[in-house]
Amino acid sequence: MQVERWIVPSGPLRLAHALLYLRTSPSAVLEKVTEDACRRALRINERAVLLQVRQEGQGVRVTLWGDALDDATVAAAEAEVRRIFLLDEDPGDFYREVPLRDRVLGRVMEDYLWARPVLIADPLEALMWAIIGQQVNVAFARKLKARLVELCGSVLEVDGERYWVFPPAWRIADLPEDLLRGNQFSRQKSRYILGLARAVASGELDLRALGVLPVEDAIAELVRFLGVGRWTAEYVLMRGLGRPDVIPAADLGLRAVMGRHYLGGRVATEAEVREISAAWSPWRAWGAWLWWLHLQVTRGV
């Protein structure tokens, strides 16, 4: 069964930049991105749904595939697309104001005009990715993420194509630690992943609830859990929950790319990233995302 929906976003839209980000992002393991569209499967209302987004004119054409797509599921899927691609945010103010405050970022923004950050589709997925990505190179992190999905995720098949669905927390929590260890997860990563998956599955950690807390409170809540430091908390708030004014300032990629552009080549410190990014408020996550996009596209040049 296939259903189509049409979404009119707030403000100007340039979905191509989001697709470019997804094509080059190490975290985008489950997305299948073509020239002008992106597909991925998502669990919505307890069932697997394949979503495709494509820009048509100034709107987004959403196509859904799945069994028994009732109205509620279709509506929920549409809401997910709006959330993931920030379609209810108007990028206008960001692109008008920030270049006046930061000419360096302003120049980069010209290359990606009207780009909106793309979220990692599932907040749990963002958390798991952040843990997996700690202190390992992103190529390897990508491998680990794919393996986690293959160990306990499910597959949705549409027109002969297979799409992985990211597992719910309880499925991750049920993984034997030895299985993770045997799949190149370090002992500490295995423990962090299992501990966090259990916390989410039991309700002790409610990720979506962090979306409405004051940022510092949300960070404080997250770092209570073993394996979650400030970088991870900020990363999850930004990439998983779409908080617009958080920046993982300790991020090595950010420190490197910002050091190149603001500091003559040396790697910026976390404090320097915080100082520079203060000018982007209240859109610090947007600025960070653009630098990541630029970093990915230029592959570090």
Added chain:
DNA sequence: ATCCAGGCTCCTG
């Protein structure tokens, strides 16, 4: 080989 990677915890002084 050697260095380092989209950090975190724990232990010093």
Added chain:
DNA sequence: CAGGAGCATGGA
């Protein structure tokens, strides 16, 4: 409470 060692596993 700032700083650093130790960590665990692959890539380049």
